[in-house]
Amino acid sequence: MEITPRPVTLTSASGSKEYDGKPLTNHKVTVGEAARDTGWVDGQGATYSFTGSQKIVGSSENAFECIPNEGTNLDNYQINKTYGTLTVTDRSEKYQITLTPNSKSVTYDGTEKSVSGFETLEFEVNGSTYTVEGLTAEARGTDAGEYPVKVSGQAVVIDSDGNDVTDQFTVNIDDAKLTIVGGDSDKSASNLPHTGDSAALYAMGICGVAIAAGAGAHFTSRKRNNYK
Known part of the structure; x- marks a missing residue:
């Protein structure tokens, strides 16, 4: 006599949200209604371990695995999975990041002075950490006076997993300067x-x-x- 595996239909839930820097998950599974020859046998079943997760803008399957309950042998079942879809969309209001280039004030001594870089390129927004790449900032001067720090390049915002999430941010840059102060004039x-x-x-x-x-x-x- 041949015993045919019993069909069980499992469907994971879908979900969507705007980008917020945190993974989107949905740990819900719907089990097809049990009938005469389908569904879990009374007293048997499974729990579910989810691998589905969507952090950046885009969509992916809400995948999961079955973990049989005690007394359940999955070999006795024909498991039919349907994965829901997890979707993260662009933010309607971009996150704001403000970069502050380094400033510097020195006394004139006839040699070239310089300042470069930023106070920080790492930021925490909504509980997540981001790093800004792709920019340089520098000012140079020899004579007494003020020299604006020039910023060049294209800002790229990277999340803690190395994903490019620039489109979800507006990067602002403060003004900064190199100041060379005239020393005391010659002794009178x-x-x-x-x-x-x-x-x-x-x-x-x-x-x-x-x-x-x-x-x-x-x-x-x-x-x-x-x-x-």
Whole structure:
């Protein structure tokens, strides 16, 4: 005598949501109604282990596996699975990320100064961590003044699993600058010893810098510059 496996129809649920950085799951299975020769035999059945999950925009099957209850032998059943669909859609309102390039303030010393990079490229949004890639920020200058930090490249937002989720974000960039502050102007004659040539220049109200040169001194008149 041949015993034919008993058909059982199992259907996993579907689900959908806007992207929020978290996996979409639905751990529900509908078992086809038991009839004379179909469905689980009374007192038998199974639980279900789901592998179906959708985190980024797109769709996938809500797959699952059967784990037989005690006393249930799956070889006695013809399991017919129908997988539901898990769908994640684009956000209607994009998440906002603001990048702040590094700023720097230094004192002029005649050499080139620079600043580069960002305060951070890692952000937590709605409980999930993201990293921004693809951008560089830099400013260089030698003379006293302010130099805006220039940002170049294309922002790419990556989630903790390495997925490109740029389309779900708006990336804003703050202004930043490299500031080179003019150092103190050359010492005025009022700060020099008032003897010899220095005393004569001081008396004339002329400011200068004394640079040792042998036994004498050389004085150069310079205008004081003020930099904001």
